[in-house]
Amino acid sequence: MKMIKRFAALAVVGGAVLAATPAVAAPVAVTGAKPQAKVTILKPLVLTRVSDLDFGTVLLPATVTGTLNVKVAQDGAMTCGTGLTCAAAAASVGSYNVKGTNRQVVQITAPAVTMTNATQAGSLTVTLDAPGSVTLPNSGNTGVDFQVGGSFNVDSTTTDGVYSGDMNVTVDYQ
């Protein structure tokens, strides 16, 4: 009887040891925010001219005193320096269309333009007035338009004639 009891006691101890064996550790995942991979794909920008910047006809006085300014703002409003006669109705603001990826901000660069006289020596420098950036409201063929105005100065050395020059406006994703 004693031996049976002792055997039973040992069996219980053995069973207890079996239960205490730790389980195999499980893999641990990231704590907190999970690591991600992310990318934003952008379509190429397409910039298209819609209309030219046109100051129309500017009539100089017989004697130009000092420096007189002629301006067409982004909203199309024209201002003429004192003594100049400007045909505002004939003036028009320049306009471009840009297409690209929706919701992206597009930076606009509009460097100054040199207009040269077609018939005589002489040139005029036009400082362009363009928005610094636009936000694309869509993707695809619609795009968004933006306006480009500008201004230039005349003085006593300005020759008469038709002046023109190319605008080198560029755009880029911000």
Added chain:
Amino acid sequence: MLTRLIPDPFKRGRVRVWLLPSLLVLAAARPAGAEPCRLCSADPGEPEARAAAPVRVEVEASLDFDRVLLTAGSGGTARIGADGTRTSSGAVAPLTGRAMVGRVVVQGEPNRSIRIDLPKRIELLGWHGGRLTLSAVTTDLSSWPRLDGSGRLTFQFGGEVRVEGDAEGDYRGDVPITVEYP
């Protein structure tokens, strides 16, 4: 197998050896590949076996390609290496300086070997539908990564994204990383 020498009260001078059935069960029930006994003597290559510090994994930086600009409709590939190098091919402009390699920190038992699992391919979902695949996922881990003397290991991961000409918009996906003591 544990044996206990029990004197036989009926046969003086002789000793009967008993194999305890519960301990026989213990030996038979140990599954193949199970974690070694924590009470056993340590493997020569490992620190003394004892209850190890729990392992923790935290992300320091996600893998971020920032903006990938397509230059033509033929598409191309953008890559960020596990060492942080940025390359592109095909009709994809060079990656911006804001493109970043992913970085993860593992903490646990000092000088302990660690096993780290990442998938080789991950699907990225677009906000407006569409999918991209991040493939060739690589890390800068050694073949046998090990926590340092302070119980810490930092590693980086990268991959590449193939972009077709009609893809655009934001894409992202979770990178499932698991870590355990081998």
